Amino acid sequence: MGRGGKRMKEMTYAEAIREAMSEEMRRDEDVIFIGQDIGLYGGAFGVSVGMFEEFGEERVRDTPISEAVIAGAATGAAVTGLRPIAEIMFMDFTTIAMDAIVNQAAKIRYMFGGKARVPMVLRCPAGSGTGAAAQHSQSLEAWFCHVPGLKVVAPSTPADAKGLLKAAIRDDNPVIFVEQKLLYKKKCRIPDDEDLIIPLGKADIKREGGDVTIVTYGRMVEKVLNVAQEVAKEGINVEVVDPRTLVPLDKETIINSVIKTGRVIVINEAVKTGGYAGEIAAIITESEAFDYLDAPVLRLAGKDVPIPYNPELEKAVIPSEGDIKEAIYRVMNR
């Protein structure tokens, strides 16, 4: 039994995503799932193992190796009444699907004056750390945040992944669902609940503290929590705010936290230039939190280079726990 008397179970991030999809497909027969190798093979990362057997080839569809087809078909299916979940095996290949996503899916609802809806989810395994080099390791969420009409979600834990994916599937707008590949094997206890829905646009304070706010999402959350635990021994209390949904962004929670602590670091794995951390930083400095800032708003992000293949270099371009600690000392004036 867990909190509130609810039953809890342990599962990985990948299993949580599978469970969210399967539950929604059982609940609503309009939900379908398409992508490359997601059927018989069970997905490149094993996320959809068993779904083909349960739901059959009509609802769990393997597609040709064409991301343009996947995104285009999903958009069309969504407009005509289905609720497709589409998987782009590597977020890097959304480049090929961009016209369908940016010019079609994101625009249709607006251009038809709200008469058309596009209830689709584009699941995008993303991020570095698997030794997959520059074309299979990128974090491109900022591109999609920049396009009005798209929602962007980036969960950091199995529980968040499940609750947010279910909310995304039930949403009537196109949702870009960013799954960092390194998170797939992370386990945690999550409520055993078919109604576990986490509304889009609601941040989660993963740790409370009064000295420094760190705003981060996805895989960086775990690193930040580790560092927060370490620096707590030195009397520095870090508050970790995970927005979970990047668009729409829960600005209020972020701003209130910064007003409380007066110091903030924004961290993302994606490259620094043009990254979403910069957007969050700008929102903070524009807000009423400005007058409470007692240190410059820091960004910590990937280096502005393509992800290297060499594993040591690959690690070096992403913010490390050491980098996070150093940034905390900097804003704390230590």
Added chain:
Amino acid sequence: MATKVDFSSYPRVRATPAARRAARERGIKLSEIKGTGLEGRIQLYDVENLKSIEKTKKRATPLAKSIAKIHGVDIEVLEGSGFRNKVLKADVEKHLAEERQRAKGKEEKCKIIPLTPMRRVIAQRISNSYFTAPSFTLNIDVDMTKTKALREEVKELILIELGNKITFTDIIIMAVSKALMRYPILNGSLIEEGILLHEYVNMGLAVGLDEGLLVPVIRDTHRKSLREILSDTKDVIERAKNNRLLPHEMEGSTFTISNLGMFGITHFTPIINQPNSAILGVNTITDKMVVLGGEPRVRPIMTLSLTIDHRIVDGAPGAKFLRYIKELLENPIQLLI
């Protein structure tokens, strides 16, 4: 790559927004603070921990300065009404006018007491009530024999249990709350949309202090026992006297009682505490000769003075209400029912 900047050559002060805000709020000049942050940056910590805050020079407009100089006024003692408390010409002139008043007062053996913020609020609220509500006062004599006996009877018990002495006010609050539930119009407020009838009684209790008057509110007295009313009343009076009441504890009354009995007052015309529709003045209890069944008797008599807002309540309902309170106090056993 960022190039190293020599900040010492910059004329502006380096300070964080938080430090600037704190300095602004405290009226401290940043240029007088030494920063402990990076490159001498002033942090919030530096402002908050400023050991000896040197009095900063008052800022004043040139015109204000020269007028002050002509009249020999010290700018430092003036309160500035301009941007960030800058002293303006008007501030100097106001000061001069006050000086003249004071001088005049001295000549005529008078003095002027400046209004305290509390006095100012009282003045404003009382005139607001007096000039908006056409009111009248009803008086009734109450035979307090049984209430007095009741008080004597429970006094010891309550003293042992609560360590407090029960007062007539406590019993009167209880009786009035009961009466208000029967005559809700007396417990109403005139608002834009009509007459707001409250389904509960929040009793305001006027507490006189040397420096003015406070009206703390005891909530939900209609469903409180005597002991609850008694401890709540003691508590708010105590804290009112020590200036420990929170603002919300003085808001939301639906009716008010003002007791001047301890001064021997026999009747008076209290002024309504808006937005209440009435106020009950409680007077002293005096032994009086009354005629009962054709026989002269000495009885403890107390007058109750009820001031009513005639916009909401007419004479007859007001009189019925007052008569009911009299009934309750003359037969306090009814309070149990």
